[in-house]
Amino acid sequence: MTKEFNKDGSFQRQINRFTTPFGDQPGELPIEKDRYRLLWSPACPWAHRSVIVRHILGLEEVISIGTASPMRPQIEEVDWEFSLDPDGVDPVLGIKYMSEVYKQADPTYEGRPTVPVIVDLTNKQAVNNDYFKLTNYLETVWAPYHKEQAPELYPEYLRKEIDELNDVIFHEVNNGVYKCGFARSQDAYEEAYDTLFARLDDLEKRLATRRFLFGDFITDSDIRLYATLIRFDVAYYNGFKTNRNLIREYEHLWGYLRDLYQTPGFGETTDFDAIKMHYHLSITIFQNNGDVKILPKGPDLMLFESLHNREKLSSQVDPFLR
Known part of the structure; x- marks a missing residue:
């Protein structure tokens, strides 16, 4: 490495x-x-x-x-x-x-x-x-x-826009948290930190007026963002020093994350025990009371099941989602 x-x-x-x-x-x-x-x-x-x-x-x-x-x-x-x-x-x-x-x-x-x-x-x-x-x-x-009536996660008419957003999400969020956590200099860490939270602030604004990143339906971009957001509070916030805000402290990103978690395919493939074990007990960059490594007890999963009311931002009801 x-x-x-x-x-x-x-x-x-x-x-x-x-x-x-x-x-x-x-x-x-x-x-x-x-x-x-x-x-x-x-x-x-x-x-x-x-x-x-x-x-x-x-x-x-x-x-x-x-x-x-x-x-x-x-x-x-x-x-x-x-x-x-x-x-x-x-x-x-x-x-x-x-x-x-x-x-x-x-x-x-x-x-x-x-x-x-x-x-x-x-x-x-x-x-x-x-x-x-x-x-x-x-x-x-x-x-x-694909199964019958499978959703279009990468519709052809949106692919250019999805690809462009995916590239930004990758560099500034998905890999952005790793750039913070694995930085070997203060300057590199702070640059990555500032870039990460500037992008999260931008996504917070974007999601204030639309249910998902491209409107009323889930796309490939939402799946990519979800994979980082769902790990943020339980792993990256402390472990990778991305500690300006928890995702739970963002109004729209937090509602968006709960919306996705409660959507078929997301919550049931999310294993918080595995996530915590890997990031808090296995990755060697964490220094936790010397040689003693402690596995965090949370989160309370009921938080992720709470009402989000994000469907109010949709202009139509998508049967795939509910």
């Missing part, structure tokens, strides 16, 4: 190694039922958004899923392990560590094995770990396998 820092102490996330797109063109990954397995950890925001999309679009019977522990294994290299499964191995792939599917695809791979990663079951190799585009593939070229 030392390679992911600039000379000024700022954090720069590693690039994705396996980026071959899914599709029906030569050289693309074929769209086939039961051919792929999605590996994730419920602690990870990048992986969580792919699992939300998979659930919403009804791809659960098409692409299987393997779940890694939120706790990093106590080994020399950074990895994810399948210690939650019987005998500590994924029941389909027979692997103990995430890195195995990366090395199977590229024996010279030296980066961090990341989630989400799609594995081709025909050869047990990692074929796509491009978290930035993976949800878009699931939303478009995987359409033949």
Whole structure:
């Protein structure tokens, strides 16, 4: 991970190694039922958004899923392990560590094995770990396998605007919290902190007059923002020093977050225990009473189930949402 820092102490996330797109063109990954397995950890925001999309679009019977522990294994290299499964191995792939599917695809791979990663079951190799585009593939070229009346999360007429907003959300919010938490200089931290909260303030204003980021319906952008917001108060606020405001202190962002949490596909794929374990017990940047690490007791989940009244901002009722 030392390679992911600039000379000024700022954090720069590693690039994705396996980026071959899914599709029906030569050289693309074929769209086939039961051919792929999605590996994730419920602690990870990048992986969580792919699992939300998979659930919403009804791809659960098409692409299987393997779940890694939120706790990093106590080994020399950074990895994810399948210690939650019987005998500590994924029941389909027979692997103990995430890195195995990366090395199977590229024996010279030296980066961090990341989630989400799609594995081709025909050869047990990692074929796509491009978290930035993976949800878009699931939303478009995987359409033949979408459930009936699946919502359009990435409508063609909005894609340019969605892509532009996704890019901003990635750099300033999704990765922005990591730029704060992993900064190795005061200047790098404060620059990332100011950028993060300037963007959250802007999103607060945007959501004051519209239910979701693009109006009355959920898009890919909402899913990407949700994955960070839902972890903010329980992990990033203290752990990553993003402590100007809790999300619960924003009127509109807080109502928006509860609205999404109560929407099918969001709350049931959110595992607060896994999130807390990963960020407060597993990530080594946290210094908590010396060698003693304490797992926070909260949050009270009833807060997320409370009334939000965001539907009043909608001009129409979307049956997908309620």
